[in-house]
Amino acid sequence: MSNVLTKYKIRLTQSAINQGCQGGYCFGVFKPDRAINWAIAQSNCISWGGDLASIRSMGEEKYILSLGNSSYGSCWIGHHDRYNEAGENATLFVSVGGSTSSYRNFYINEPNQSGNEDCVMLRDWDEGGWRDVPCDSTNMCYVCGKPNCREDSCFEVLTRSTGVDWESAQSQCELKGGSLASISSELEEKFILNLMTDSSSQCWIGLNDRDREAGLNPNDYTWEDGNNAIYRHFRDEVVNTYRDCAVLSREDGTWVSADCNDTYTCYICKGAGNLYIILRIWSM
Numbered sequence: 001m002s003n004v005l006t007k008y009k010i011r012l013t014q015s016a017i018n019q020g021c022q023g024g025y026c027f028g029v030f031k032p033d034r035a036i037n038w039a040i041a042q043s044n045c046i047s048w049g050g051d052l053a054s055i056r057s058m059g060e061e062k063y064i065l066s067l068g069n070s071s072y073g074s075c076w077i078g079h080h081d082r083y084n085e086a087g088e089n090a091t092l093f094v095s096v097g098g099s100t101s102s103y104r105n106f107y108i109n110e111p112n113q114s115g116n117e118d119c120v121m122l123r124d125w126d127e128g129g130w131r132d133v134p135c136d137s138t139n140m141c142y143v144c145g146k147p148n149c150r151e152d153s154c155f156e157v158l159t160r161s162t163g164v165d166w167e168s169a170q171s172q173c174e175l176k177g178g179s180l181a182s183i184s185s186e187l188e189e190k191f192i193l194n195l196m197t198d199s200s201s202q203c204w205i206g207l208n209d210r211d212r213e214a215g216l217n218p219n220d221y222t223w224e225d226g227n228n229a230i231y232r233h234f235r236d237e238v239v240n241t242y243r244d245c246a247v248l249s250r251e252d253g254t255w256v257s258a259d260c261n262d263t264y265t266c267y268i269c270k271g272a273g274n275l276y277i278i279l280r281i282w283s284m
């Protein structure tokens with residue numbers, strides 16, 4: 001294993017041709033300067049902070065395809081059956097990043113294990129569909145995926161079809177090993193705002209004065225995750241004393257006090273990178 005890693009640590013020139021984030025993940029489409037096999041592509045994705053992309057839904061696949069065009073050709077993705085031969089059983093292919101999504105989109109008559117085909121590529125950018133091919137074959141393109149992270153923190157903007165109150169949102173974030181997001185600085189705020197979309201225009205954040213009344217003093221509000229940052233960005237100077245929680249508004253990037261029992265269809269979780277990123281199993 002160490003020999004393999006050393007071998008693949010030779011860094012290749014790589015630059016994401018296009019990248020974007022959706023649904024808690026960021027995707028990068030890379031075109032190396034020479035054709036590379038699956039393992040080197042995965043190694044490059046680790047250097048980027050992620051893994052070869054595991055595609056978890058049709059919506060996610062469409063989003064990834066929207067980042068490229070027909071000139072991209074076939075691209076490596078993170079699905080494989082290197083450890084357990086799946087043969088022609090698509091559902092037995094697994095994801096390098098640990099995703100347990102059952103979504104598979106193999107093209108007609110694929111996977112067919114024609115020879116020893118254990119790695120998966122996007123067949124064609126325009127036509128769609130996946131194909132199992134030998135891991136040692138090479139492609140001029142690969143797609144990486146990673147959580148939305150900045151410095152040591154990772155973020156997820158989560159939307160629900162029905163609204164949740166502040167406490168429920170906090171519980172959901174804790175289940176993921178995080179907390180409703182704290183915002184330490186204008187830079188971090190901008191980073192989070194970039195993750196929000198039209199369907200996530202007002203989202204719960206971790207700021208509150210539920211334990212004691214902060215009154216009109218913005219500095220007396222605290223972050224649920226214990227962050228002591230003093231950055232404050234309330235929409236109004238005056239904070240409504242009866243509204244003990246807060247949402248981040250995408251419209252103007254400010255924080256708006258809200259009744260903790262109100263419900264919003266969006267909340268933002270934040271966690272330490274090492275808790276939030278799924279452990280990679282890397283053995284060859």
Ligand SMILES: [Ca+2]
Nearest residue numbers: 085116117118
């Ligand atoms: Ca095999």
Ligand SMILES: [Ca+2]
Nearest residue numbers: 081113117118
């Ligand atoms: Ca196989």
Ligand SMILES: [Ca+2]
Nearest residue numbers: 112113132133
């Ligand atoms: Ca095949």
Ligand SMILES: [Ca+2]
Nearest residue numbers: 241242243244
């Ligand atoms: Ca209050």
